Amino acid sequence: MFGYTGKNLKIDLTTKSFEIFDTDEVLCKRYLGGRGFGVSIISDRITKDPFSEEIPIIFATGPLLATPSVTSGRMSVISRSPLTNTVFDSSVGGRFGTSLKKAGFDYLEIVGMSDKWVGIVIDGGLVRIEDGTWASGLNTKQVFEHFKDKYSTAVIGIAGENLVRFASIVFDNGHYHAGRGGLGAVMGYKRLKYIAVRGDNPIQIHHPDSLKTAVKDVMRLLRASPAIYGEFGLHRYGTACLVDVIHAKRLEPTENFKKTFFEHSSRYSAYAINHNYKSISSGCNGCPILCKKTGKDEMPIPEYETLSHFGALNCNYSLEIITEANRLCNLYGLDTISTASTIACYKEISGQVFEPKGILQLIHDIAHRNGNLGFILGEGSLRYADSVGMRHLSMSVKGLELPAYDPRGSYGMALGYAVSNRGGCHLRAYPISHEILRKPVATDRFSFEGKARIIKIAEDTNAIIDSLTACKFIFFAVSLEEFANILNAVTGLTHNVQSLLEIGDRICRLERVLNNKNGFTSKDDDLPQRFFEEEGSSSKNVKIRPINRQDFLDARGRYYTLRGADKQGRIIIADEKAH
Secondary structure, eight states: OTTSOSEEEEEETTTTEEEEEEOOHHHHHHHOSHHHHHHHHTGGGTTSOSSSTTOOEEEEOOTTTTSSSTTOOOEEEEEEOTTTOSEEEEEEOSSHHHHHHHTTOSEEEEESOOSSOEEEEEETTEEEEEEOGGGTTOOHHHHHHHHTTSSEEEEOOHHHHTTOTTBOEEETTTTEEEOSSOHHHHHHHTTEEEEEEEOOOOOOOSOHHHHHHHHHHHHHHHHTOHHHHSTTSHHHHGGGGHHHHHHHTTOOOBTTTTBSOOTTGGGGSHHHHHHHHOOEEEOSTTOSSOOEEEOGGGOBOOOHHHHHHHTGGGTOOOHHHHHHHHHHHHHHTBOHHHHHHHHHHHHHHHOOOOOTHHHHHHHHHHHHTOHHHHHHHTTOHHHHHHHTTOGGGOOEETTEEOOSSOGGGOHHHHHHHHHOTTSSOSTTTOTHHHHTSOOSSOOOTTOOTTHHHHHHHHHHHHHHHHHHTOOGGGGGTOOHHHHHHHHHHHHOOOOOHHHHHHHHHHHHHHHHHHHHHTTOOGGGSOOOTHHHHSOOOOOSSOOOOOOOHHHHHHHHHHHHHHHTBOTTSOBSSOOTTOO
């Protein structure tokens, strides 16, 4: 099986046993890898509670991983989210996926629940489940230091141990996270503190010369892209380059999304970061973009979402506080978007005004579940707001806190947030690329015209990207056509754009079916009422109006039709050949 190892590993933490078995070729053909593998594998157990022995957590590689393909260093982590109760996947960079695949496995499936804290060590084909009590209570950096660089490691911090519903899994010295949906809490419930992996088995490629040609084609397009290699592009400044862009468009979530403009955001812009920290570029295995930025002592520099949410969303312009908040979230294993948004929600509901340093204390309290406040905020903004009778002030969709793009200034994002199978996520469709960055073609950001079809196609495309597994940023410059050539060279298959989009549609439809099984309908494909009732921060050049609700509902209805769902958002015909 070119591009695949042909073997997988399943570990049962209850019995402390494991088995190695063959990769299903039908699974490869219908779901490709990564995210597709995960949602198919979990499909028969999706109704199980996220905090149960029966729910699996899956670490899935893709056919391009550990090959010379461009941006081939990513993988997916899949389970059911304890924050949203949706099927959930998280795309992760770094070395872990490459190490897992070179150890000989296409995916790792973990089930059961240990009676004490354990760790998993995979050293080539050797697998052991070891006593992990030594690591209980340690922060992620302390565990990374134990393994040094001998292994690629996936670790949970104190937040995952305490089952904070938005706890993340932290990889490779804190530079990469499986964040958002609380997959760190799934590991925590299983009493699995860490996974350490290394391997050096080569991956067989069907046609190396064709792969070299396909990679050269991609690199030519990358070098010509202003968004990637331009003066203010991702290669030079990382995702922080978005701070000034979103600020200028008055798309900047401020004060728990009450406003869309923060006058002090230049204090934490990409230029300010570069000036203050003299940042160094790094990135995932096989990535020429190198969008990750680090300071001295390899300190991870906050990315755009973290900058904006610990900044504008919480009315804080101290880069020092934002950087420290990011550091604490790395140590404790917390998703920065949900942490910052939950704190902003608390600030609005409670009416409390506190110094920026108060943010740091709340992060500590959330991770440790200190007191009643720390405990309830660790449940996420929706459960917190619901507990005080102000559910409408949680800026979330399906319980997942919204990222740093206000939907009143990006109607594609408004629709994308609402219908996302994952919850309030910008990466399912990422309409910012065409509505703000004007790539691949510009669209009117204040119109729903054509957005249903655009969102559907973008969701299918991103499902493929997460299954290959590749990086979404590279698609600012290239298309599935170039990646079909790469995939075919690696695997010997004969995919084209249409066949890949069919797989993407299959994955997205299956995710919606799985959510439907857990009671999700059109009532969950919606936005907080604030966006339909309150204006954003307008200026003389741009008016940020509330979203017209009927226009939104009409666009959502068109999306359902295109996705093959009924008026309640339920898929009528499911894929009967799921794993």
